[in-house]
Amino acid sequence: MNALEKDILSAFTGILDSLVDGEKYDSLPPRGPIDLPFSSVSDEELESIDQDIYGEDEEDDTMIDANLIKVIESPEIKEVKFPGSNELDGLNIIGITGANNRILTTSFHLILARSSIVNFKYTKGFDKPYFYTKSRDASAILVLDNNIFDSAYTLHTYNELINSSDSPIYDHLLKSKGQAFIFKYNYEKFKKAPSSQSLGLAVKFQHSLELLSIDDFEVADKSPLVCIKDGALFSNSSKVSDIQNGLQKLLGWSNKKKTFIALSSKITDSRVLINTLNAYPHLIEKYFPNQHITGRVINSFGTDVLLLKKILKPGYRTPLIEYVEKTRQQIIEKEGFEGLKPLTCYYHKRAKPYSFVRIEIPKFMWQENKQQVEFAISAAIWQFELGGDKPLVIAAASERCILDHDRTLIEQQMKAAFDKKKLGLVEF
Template structure:
């Protein structure tokens, strides 16, 4: 963790040394970043602000024909009781959690963007082996320039410049793999649909976070003869990442074929999720299975805006729905590439057995289910067990989230900024 903090703070310290002198700044006419040859936030990243984490657009109509095609159950329609794992099932099991976060420091002249991801590996044994705990983090930083006068021309020496001249729509994953230290550069774009600088830096921050989470899949390659269950926080397909990044990041999972390894994503952010609504709309015969003799029809189902209201009636605590083959329209392009069809998510919901009785949404790649249904069911069981242990999120995810927190890093950099602004006689600190 100390190394990560050192990397992030050092990345910005040299840039802050390149701030223009305050007296010189006051003599310059105002100048925005429009002429800078830098990329800016893409429309996709801005659109993601209006979507839930799965890519469901809040403006999208639920009942459209194109919205329900291709949805099907891959299990029988009955709800499934979850029996928590036994000591024997856990013995020798490796559980890996992937989580990420982002933070920003906002001034009137530029925004600093911080992002980090971490993995944590728990190994469970029932004998007298030494406790095993492994963690690894990845970090990235960026600058969103709002004021073209704020830095001396030489500041680009201290930044990562391979994106200079790129269009607004660009993959970031490969660049994150190459660049481990210097901050990226972006410019504010006044022609975007969301003109608030805060929105544009937020879109970039989330993009970096999700790309780092994808990059962390490489770090899950541990030596083990036992079963490995990898649990990712959030959606399987990030709505804030370029589809090429999602493809390149998740493509690595295909190498897990034939191995005792499973990948599953989990999220409690289901307030806008509509998988059940769309499933019942596409297969109305299921309505009577879940709501027998209650006078519920397709019109009743379509009137709901969230699955949560239906899940309260369908699921009892300690039960999950059957797996549903489903993908949001905004993410369909990911699985259209030949060879990637097996990454299509299979989705289910689980109703927590202890207070608060929340719901979580779980996703697993289709090819993993098709290859080994027993192991896939075990992975779902383990993710749910970890969620019950953690309370509000899986225990291994909570551990990973604690290790990628950026609050302290942000505070350290803010102190650096205050000192740098004071040294240069710049009165721009407003955080």
């Protein structure tokens, strides 16, 4: 870690040292943060709370534009075979995932976020087992009470977002050197609950750290690599510019032995298949021959899960579909970013529990090397079957993202600071 950077535990030390004395706090009239010159959570980040991880809005019942959907393989379901030992020899499989946590008081919320990567390198020879892990941390404070700190506390925060009406944070995370970001509660937002506003910020920080982690690989350009990101390719909580800044690094993988896959089992509200069958009604007969299924029946299911149970056998996947949610369409409208449009398929797990996962791959990778993408899918599925409920490499990365211990230590730090300043009325 750079000597100028703070770890997630020390990021709040100076802030907590700036708490006002309890006697002074009790004597002050209540003051909210309305006049503080800090940024607040954006509407997009609050809207993401009501969306699934792909940006599908549960309150939006309009159909996705059929022009945004294209089945790019033959419509038959595809059997996924595991890679052989020769194919795995020398392969780097990298997992990226993140986590967030919060500590809520009546006067402020502390936000913790972390992303981790793990690299498993597979060989069939006598090389020593090899893997490495790297993590990135970020922290923030959401101020609810303008009385709780003395004026010096902003000396211990990252303040470049002050007076900003917008809050892309990808570049700011690089410049913050581990200092806690500062935000204020905004009563004018359509979600009034402070917990909703801090949750929107926490998820945004986590997903931005995951994008930054794409820079943390230690793999030579000539070495084969499959990177599995936990979640959606286009995060629903991140600013469009942050996603573009993070994923544009994938464009540098063009014509290399590197494939990027986003994989998630969170498909409860996913409607890729339903929207595809609406766009291509002739496929209904393909998947449900002689059953007289209509588009109205397809739409009545609401999500894809029940349809997948009828269509997919364990060990099989659906064909790749060019598909992007309306809320994420803007990402690929920027010149040069068309190749990042997700190609999506579902896979049905071979062993119990017979769950489904949704897989997304940048379009340009398929266009350049279909065989390499097919192999990457099989490698990701192999990891998923090994891991049980998530790919094995993602499970390993998830263990390194756990923030419970950090939260406990910070809570102890807060309790000591509250006791020292005799702030008995502030609870968490």
